Amino acid sequence: MKRYVVVGAGAAGLTLAYLLTKAGLPVTVVEKESEVGGLARSFHYDEWHFDIGPHRFYSANPVVGNFLTEVMGDDFLEISRTSAVHFMGHYHSWPLRLETLPKLPLGIAFRAGLDLLGKAARASEDSVSFEDYVLRRYGRTLYQTFFRDYTEKFLGIPASDTHQNWAKVGVERATIDEKVNTASLAEIFKLMLIPKPRELNFLYPRRDGVHAFWRRCAEKVVAAGGEILTGKVPQGLETGPEGLQRLVLDDRTLDCEVLAWSGPVPELARMLHRPAPNLSYRSHVVYNILLDSPPVHDYQWCYFGAKDLVFSRLSNPASFSPHTVPSGRGGLCLEIPCQEGDLLWEDPARVRRQVVEDLLRVQALRDEAQIQAMKIERVRDAYPVYHVGYPERLDQAFEDLQDFPNLHLLGRTGRFWYNNMDHSIENAFALAGELLDGMAQANERTRQVRDELLKSRPPATPTPEPAVARA
Ligand SMILES: Cc1cc2nc3c(=O)[nH]c(=O)nc-3n(C[C@H](O)[C@H](O)[C@H](O)COP(=O)(O)OP(=O)(O)OC[C@H]3O[C@@H](n4cnc5c(N)ncnc54)[C@H](O)[C@@H]3O)c2cc1C
Numbered sequence: 001m002k003r004y005v006v007v008g009a010g011a012a013g014l015t016l017a018y019l020l021t022k023a024g025l026p027v028t029v030v031e032k033e034s035e036v037g038g039l040a041r042s043f044h045y046d047e048w049h050f051d052i053g054p055h056r057f058y059s060a061n062p063v064v065g066n067f068l069t070e071v072m073g074d075d076f077l078e079i080s081r082t083s084a085v086h087f088m089g090h091y092h093s094w095p096l097r098l099e100t101l102p103k104l105p106l107g108i109a110f111r112a113g114l115d116l117l118g119k120a121a122r123a124s125e126d127s128v129s130f131e132d133y134v135l136r137r138y139g140r141t142l143y144q145t146f147f148r149d150y151t152e153k154f155l156g157i158p159a160s161d162t163h164q165n166w167a168k169v170g171v172e173r174a175t176i177d178e179k180v181n182t183a184s185l186a187e188i189f190k191l192m193l194i195p196k197p198r199e200l201n202f203l204y205p206r207r208d209g210v211h212a213f214w215r216r217c218a219e220k221v222v223a224a225g226g227e228i229l230t231g232k233v234p235q236g237l238e239t240g241p242e243g244l245q246r247l248v249l250d251d252r253t254l255d256c257e258v259l260a261w262s263g264p265v266p267e268l269a270r271m272l273h274r275p276a277p278n279l280s281y282r283s284h285v286v287y288n289i290l291l292d293s294p295p296v297h298d299y300q301w302c303y304f305g306a307k308d309l310v311f312s313r314l315s316n317p318a319s320f321s322p323h324t325v326p327s328g329r330g331g332l333c334l335e336i337p338c339q340e341g342d343l344l345w346e347d348p349a350r351v352r353r354q355v356v357e358d359l360l361r362v363q364a365l366r367d368e369a370q371i372q373a374m375k376i377e378r379v380r381d382a383y384p385v386y387h388v389g390y391p392e393r394l395d396q397a398f399e400d401l402q403d404f405p406n407l408h409l410l411g412r413t414g415r416f417w418y419n420n421m422d423h424s425i426e427n428a429f430a431l432a433g434e435l436l437d438g439m440a441q442a443n444e445r446t447r448q449v450r451d452e453l454l455k456s457r458p459p460a461t462p463t464p465e466p467a468v469a470r471a
Pocket of ligand 1: 033037040054057233262335382411414
């Protein structure tokens with residue numbers, strides 16, 4: 001029997017599998033990792049549960065809201081946000097607030113003010129680089145003191161070679177939750193004068209980290225008749241006049257009615273003997289640190305821009321749910337950007353000493369003895385890297401793959417899209433709607449689900465050009 005084959009059991013793949021199995025269709029999900037969840041999985045060590053950096057659910061879209069409840073019931077906690085930035089040796093609440101002002105070095109505040117008044121940064125209006133975008137909007141002072149170093153450390157390429165879309169999603173990411181438009185330095189200053197921006201609440205699984213949600217979703221897929229094969233990497237794809245025909249695994253071949261791919265785009269192109277596009281993803285080494293007592297700070301996460309600090313962000317699982325750590329203990333998750341195959345990726349323990357020293361330097365630990373254990377994990381393809389030329393390369397890659405009408409690219413990795421879980425969920429809803437709508441021989445169950453999806457008017461499949469997205 002031909003199956004609906006989904007490659008990747010991340011947020012997008014599992015949501016799609018959930019909707020298609022609910023409609024009674026035969027679905028097989030193929031996942032290369034040993035666990036489901038993709039970037040939204042968690043690492044579990046006895047009673048400690050660490051997500052890959054800070055993860056929580058938020059969406060203004062009722063379709064996503066209903067889906068969250070359908071899967072998880074009320075097994076969610078509602079949490080508000082407490083994030084910080086470590087800047088010039090001090091912690092500041094993030095987004096910046098009025099109380100931040102006295103803590104900023106006087107010279108910086110003064111020069112940033114001059115940038116604002118005089119529009120001091122002269123950057124080319126035509127340029128599409130991150131550097132010029134930030135210079136135009138935020139001025140040279142903030143660019144040089146914060147945005148450049150953070151971005152270069154994060155992406156591993158010069159800010160001048162980074163596309164401005166990274167700024168559109170990356171810089172504005174940090175404040176967007178409060179729905180404040182930070183398109184200019186003036187807006188940032190206005191933001192600093194708002195005593196306390198409107199708080200939004202987020203949902204977070206009560207126990208076992210964000211993973212709990214995606215594990216529950218996977219259980220529902222299986223209960224509805226779908227299959228999920230973990231630890232399986234496709235070995236090949238067979239094509240015919242009607243498109244993709246078969247996905248070959250080491251021990252089995254799957255006949256494909258449809259193939260939805262949420263893995264990296266170049267990998268798919270190679271399997272289909274198409275030119276592999278020059279698109280790269282940034283990977284992460286994650287240090288999950290088990291503490292014998294709560295951490296010094298209670299923020300949920302904090303950004304670290306300084307290039308001489310090894311990590312780019314710290315997050316504190318217990319501030320998402322107290323059940324992520326044993327009572328009286330604590331945890332810290334450190335994200336260290338790297339490239340798959342580089343020295344850090346190959347030997348992540350090489351920075352172990354620096355990790356401890358940097359944690360002490362930024363006073364995130366009381367002393368070294370607070371550390372009970374350190375667990376090191378590797379996370380592949382965590383972020384698409386937006387080089388200056390990526391939009392054209394991506395368009396070309398999508399065009400090269402258009403010969404296969406039953407092939408669909410899906411989610412953050414599959415669409416090379418810097419997005420959030422809710423965007424991947426919406427993307428899967430849109431694709432499920434398209435697939436079910438197109439079915440001439442729909443059975444009663446399929447028709448019902450299709451009608452529900454059509455009623456909910458899911459947003460159109462997003463283009464890789466992100467309008468608002470952040471993670
Ligand atoms: C540090 C960090 C913090 C974040 N914080 C938030 C947050 O607070 N809120 C939020 O909503 N979102 C957040 N996100 C974003 C969120 O994690 C992603 O948007 C979402 O998980 C993407 O899901 P996906 O299914 O689209 O892609 P992925 O999670 O990338 O899933 C792709 C899946 O495909 C699998 N795969 C790849 N290649 C193959 C292959 N050849 N064969 C088989 N399987 C393959 C992968 O293993 C993976 O499981 C964050 C992301 C990161 C990295």
